[in-house]
Amino acid sequence: MILDGADPLAVLRAAQALARGDLLGLPTETVYGLAADAGSDTAVAQIFKAKGRPSDHPLIVHVAPAEGDAAVPAGVGHYAATVPGFAEKLIRAFWPGPLTLILPRRAGMGAAAAGGQDSIGLRCPSHPVCVAVLRQAADLGVFGVAAPSANQFGRVSPTTAAHVASEFGDALLVLDGGPCEVGIESTIVDCTRGVPVLLRPGAITRGQIEQACGQPLRGKDDMAAPDPRASGTLEAHYAPTAKVRLMTAAELQKALDLLGSEAGRTPGVAIAVYARSALVSLSPKVMLHAMPADAEGAARQLFADLRELDSCGVQLIWVETPPEAADWEGVRDRLQRAAAA
Numbered sequence: 001m002i003l004d005g006a007d008p009l010a011v012l013r014a015a016q017a018l019a020r021g022d023l024l025g026l027p028t029e030t031v032y033g034l035a036a037d038a039g040s041d042t043a044v045a046q047i048f049k050a051k052g053r054p055s056d057h058p059l060i061v062h063v064a065p066a067e068g069d070a071a072v073p074a075g076v077g078h079y080a081a082t083v084p085g086f087a088e089k090l091i092r093a094f095w096p097g098p099l100t101l102i103l104p105r106r107a108g109m110g111a112a113a114a115g116g117q118d119s120i121g122l123r124c125p126s127h128p129v130c131v132a133v134l135r136q137a138a139d140l141g142v143f144g145v146a147a148p149s150a151n152q153f154g155r156v157s158p159t160t161a162a163h164v165a166s167e168f169g170d171a172l173l174v175l176d177g178g179p180c181e182v183g184i185e186s187t188i189v190d191c192t193r194g195v196p197v198l199l200r201p202g203a204i205t206r207g208q209i210e211q212a213c214g215q216p217l218r219g220k221d222d223m224a225a226p227d228p229r230a231s232g233t234l235e236a237h238y239a240p241t242a243k244v245r246l247m248t249a250a251e252l253q254k255a256l257d258l259l260g261s262e263a264g265r266t267p268g269v270a271i272a273v274y275a276r277s278a279l280v281s282l283s284p285k286v287m288l289h290a291m292p293a294d295a296e297g298a299a300r301q302l303f304a305d306l307r308e309l310d311s312c313g314v315q316l317i318w319v320e321t322p323p324e325a326a327d328w329e330g331v332r333d334r335l336q337r338a339a340a341a
Helices: 008-020 041-051 074-079 085-094 128-139 161-168 206-213 249-259 295-311 326-340
Strands: 002-004 024-026 033-037 060-062 099-104 119-123 173-176 187-190 197-200 243-247 271-275 286-290 316-320
Touching: 002 008, 002 161, 008 024, 008 033, 008 128, 008 173, 024 128, 024 161, 033 041, 074 119, 074 128, 085 099, 085 206, 161 173, 161 295, 206 326, 243 249, 243 326, 249 271, 249 316, 271 295, 286 295, 295 316, 295 326
Parallel strands: 002 173, 024 173, 060 119, 099 187, 243 316, 271 286, 271 316
Antiparallel strands: 024 033, 099 119, 187 197
């Protein structure tokens, strides 16, 4: 059931559902989440079951923004044992927003959401509907909401309420907050090892993180100890049903030229091409779909476009490899993982 997120009564109903231990389709600025009370192991278990997600694969816990002059949201202290100084700088710079911080977990809190680890991922979203739900839920005793993307595990993330409904049907209560503004999941920074370590790129770039915290951002290859498990970091993820292949514009055009018109002997579209460059195909079995030329627009449209192309019944989605520029890293990461599936 989809409810209007602009309706205060719908927001209250959503908060009450979370307090009862129910699941909720929740809009955020990144993607829609499948939400439950992070403090209830029983509620969190429903997320893993509904998504078909392994229970040791941790979830991100969403907390309401800080009140008054406080720098750190109250929900952080509920779930995190400590907040390193550089992590607090990142909170000040980017929260509310699309940044998740991995912090030492407070003993006895959020064990199921953390996948049994002694660390926990926390984020403070900026979407006004999500914030309203988090605030009302906190008044009802829900101090954090676990909310992975509202799709079957490993598949394309949802960026509209209709996407969520298509995944889980009418039985799930979904708040409609409109299309997601960012469109890809949050940047994840591990703050448990004394230095900031990038676990997943997103809309907030490496340079922005380094400038905000005053330290170089490390990568997994820089650290001796293994990274904590985190959402969306499996090699294969974000995958449509069709097989995704990344190619340069030149490779795409060469492949299309080789197909020529010979591939049109059987009806139906077999291949979708998703590219920034202007390409030409003579085959009626090829669908050409434009990717936005800017990184922000491409991120916003990526999952919605992959879902649209998949719905056409194509067997292959050929995608032009994104540029190596820093602002394209999040889109590049999602497409590489989709192609690995």
